[in-house]
Amino acid sequence: MPRGMKNGVAIAINQTSIVNRPESFAQMQKVGPRVCITTANSPDFLGFYALIEVGSHPVGGRFGGAKVVNADSLQAIMDDPSAININPLKLWQYTVWNNPDAHEKMHAENFERIFELCSDCLTMVVEGPQEPVFEVVASDMPPIDAMVDLPAQMGAAFAKQQPVPKARLQLQRLVAIGEHKLKKGTEAEFEKGVVATLNTLKKEAPGMIGWMVMKRLGEAALGPLQFGPKEVWQSLETLGANPPDEPRTVCGIYGKDYDGVAIPHEGYPEYYVHTEWQDPTALMFGLSLPAVNPEIRKIHDEGVMEHLVSSPPYYRVFAPMMEDMIAFH
Helix, strand or coil: CCCCCCCCEEEEEEEEEEEHHHHHHHHHHHHHHHHHHHCCCCCEEEEEEEEEEEEEHHHHHHHCCCCCCCCCCCHHCCCCHHHCCCCCCCEEEEEECHHHHHHHHHHHCCHHHHHHHCCCCCEEEEEECCCEEEEEEECCCCCCEEEHHHHHHHHHHHHCCCCCCCECCCCCCCCEEEEEEECCCCCCHHHHHHHHHHHHHHHCCCEEEEEEEEEEEEEEECCCCCCCCEEEEEEECCCCCCCCCCCCCCEECCCCCECCCECCCCCEEEEEEEEEEHHHHHHHHHHCCCCCHHHHHHHHHHCHHHCCCCCCCCEEEEEEEECCHHHHH
């Protein structure tokens, strides 16, 4: 079991828009644990992380109607996720793997069981799911902790005369994910520039907890139910008890017609920049520093913005709902 985020691991992000109503969250609580238990049948599975959209960053007024948290408070969301004033809501679910092939392989080996569980959730789906697959190319993320863990961590750091690590409290923080589409051939320069920007932010921005940079490899097919024509209609002839005759996707059958990432990414290179923050205020002002701080702006402009074909990057804001990020521990 890894004890720190390993560069090179794969992350599949199942992206779905759902109806914002209490029944949707009750359904998630019913089905989600069963999917996680099934996924853990794979020895290459490293952890999961379920996020619910709460807002987006206004980026200095470029997205002037955006709010970091679309609710009365973050605590209101923790008490009742349907308090979020967005409908439909984006639900992004990370699963982390030793390699990209392990994700599709797990879905193939557990096809009937996961089909039944996922079919039970279609009544709340408005759009999706899609499931892009990424490789972690750089990261600086502390472990997930509870308050009772912090004294021991602080004591260990003092004993080793090391800096005290930042606290990453379970379900008590916000995640901002920036979507970056690049000019072709600029990947190396972008990765260098975005790491320099993030290292500076973690040092200078109060309340920044950690970050990771993910490069898009392509999309999964089995997990998001991207079936062939016959299998699409068979999947809609049942409430989940009767899966399609074959697990045939738009790319064919895993292990026979393809392996690895089902739909390789083509076109402009794409990266997600995942950042975590103590609270809404820290996120709002921290992500604003590349706009208002001359030193950080220079690093970000030259290392990140210069390489984009869609600018500025759009940052969605999420709250964690469930997590067992073994790979981050």
